[in-house]
Amino acid sequence: MAKYPDSFQLILQNVSRHISLNAEEIERFFSVLHVKKYKNKQLILSEGEICYNTWFVTKGCLRGYTTDQNGFEHVLSFAPVDWWIGDIYSLISQKPGTLNIETLEASEAILLHREHQELLYADVPKFERFFRIIIEKSLVHNQQRLIENLSLSAEDRYEKFCLRYPQLVNYLPQKQIASYIGVTPEFFSKMKSRFYKK
Amino acid sequence: MAKYPDSFQLILQNVSRHISLNAEEIERFFSVLHVKKYKNKQLILSEGEICYNTWFVTKGCLRGYTTDQNGFEHVLSFAPVDWWIGDIYSLISQKPGTLNIETLEASEAILLHREHQELLYADVPKFERFFRIIIEKSLVHNQQRLIENLSLSAEDRYEKFCLRYPQLVNYLPQKQIASYIGVTPEFFSKMKSRFYKK
DNA sequence: CGTCTATTTGAATGTACTCAAAAGCGGTGG
DNA sequence: CCACCGCTTTTGAGTACATTCAAATAGACG
Numbered sequence A, B: 001m002a003k004y005p006d007s008f009q010l011i012l013q014n015v016s017r018h019i020s021l022n023a024e025e026i027e028r029f030f031s032v033l034h035v036k037k038y039k040n041k042q043l044i045l046s047e048g049e050i051c052y053n054t055w056f057v058t059k060g061c062l063r064g065y066t067t068d069q070n071g072f073e074h075v076l077s078f079a080p081v082d083w084w085i086g087d088i089y090s091l092i093s094q095k096p097g098t099l100n101i102e103t104l105e106a107s108e109a110i111l112l113h114r115e116h117q118e119l120l121y122a123d124v125p126k127f128e129r130f131f132r133i134i135i136e137k138s139l140v141h142n143q144q145r146l147i148e149n150l151s152l153s154a155e156d157r158y159e160k161f162c163l164r165y166p167q168l169v170n171y172l173p174q175k176q177i178a179s180y181i182g183v184t185p186e187f188f189s190k191m192k193s194r195f196y197k198k
Numbered sequence C: 001c002g003t004c005t006a007t008t009t010g011a012a013t014g015t016a017c018t019c020a021a022a023a024g025c026g027g028t029g030g
Numbered sequence D: 001c002c003a004c005c006g007c008t009t010t011t012g013a014g015t016a017c018a019t020t021c022a023a024a025t026a027g028a029c030g
Helices: A007-016 A023-031 A088-093 A114-123 A126-151 A154-164 A174-181 A185-197 B007-016 B023-031 B088-093 B114-123 B126-151 B154-164 B174-181 B185-197
Strands: A033-038 A043-045 A053-059 A061-067 A073-080 A100-103 A107-113 B033-038 B043-045 B053-059 B061-067 B073-080 B100-103 B107-113
Touching: A007 A023, A007 A033, A007 A053, A007 A107, A023 A033, A023 A114, A053 A061, A053 A073, A053 A114, A061 A107, A073 A174, A073 B126, A088 B126, A107 A114, A114 A126, A126 A154, A126 B073, A126 B088, A126 B126, A154 A174, A154 A185, A174 A185, B007 B023, B007 B033, B007 B053, B007 B107, B023 B033, B023 B114, B053 B061, B053 B073, B053 B114, B061 B107, B073 B174, B107 B114, B114 B126, B126 B154, B154 B174, B154 B185, B174 B185
Parallel strands: none
Antiparallel strands: A033 A107, A043 A100, A053 A107, A061 A073, A061 A100, B033 B107, B043 B100, B053 B107, B061 B073, B061 B100
């Protein structure tokens, strides 16, 4: 196995949380993966592009965001180490997407090309199961976030964010958190100072 | 095939949009399905319950909603004929869920029990693919809705709703639409009268 | 017909936004 | 090493979108 990068052990661990692979299947899996390194603030995927890959982050942190008609950014997801990210809309429709993916620091990811993913589904059907499961989790997470946006105040959403992503709270620039919970950076700043007065 | 209800043809059509089944697989599929009829405003699943089923609507219309700490309802999804619905969080975790599912009129659905679903995955792996695909679509839809909630005004969200669900706009009670787009019924009423003045 | 719920309307309020300006902070080059 | 630049964060005043509460009206159902 020495022929593969160390980071492949991380992705294998990630996958093994939901399916078990034998040596041959691992080999098949590893054979379709590619490693890429990115600089700080590098745009990895731009809106308007067709997305051909799913990224698995092995170093650093990525963020996925959209831009609205007024030029405001809205963060759809953060992807620290051990997370998957991609523009799933564009990936499954193969139409130009709306997502931008950018690094928040110098980062490294493993890329799984859409075509390889399809081949993998055919050769090792367990992967169909694996991706079904992570997409299910992603859906659950998204639904909860939607409900929180509909039912909680900005302050309560921030509190939830702190509980859910303790490792990100002190790492991310505030404007990114503001954008994730859905408020302006100005309001976020005011809210936070009120928040910590208690 | 006369031994199965007519409505099974609808679910077969639905499934066949993403996978093709041979006679044997269809038989296996049909053998695990159950039909249920519901009265108007019947609560099919309550928050706090563990969800064991996925519902496929064959008559009428269901809605899935949560209740917040102030007693306000938030609609997560409407499920008219030919749609799937379930509390996916509870379904995959087998923990008590937060979703309520209720009929909006007398309705009929086909139930797929979680255990049957797992058996189906094992016997006919194509179903793994099928559910991966519909969950992917559901995720894409949810992400778009989240982004819309973060970036659009209530009025614009209503406009999107009208475009996306033309068949529901004149069918649903207004308070349900209000709850879906995330405003109070009072504000929705005012907004709508402004909206149609243009 | 009466009751119950949904919808409309209005006035007062609040949460979050906009615009503007100042302060902080980090990186880069001289 | 310091000075400067650009970007982030803070602060403030004014505003807007949406909520709350209350009451009247309309509709649906038995």
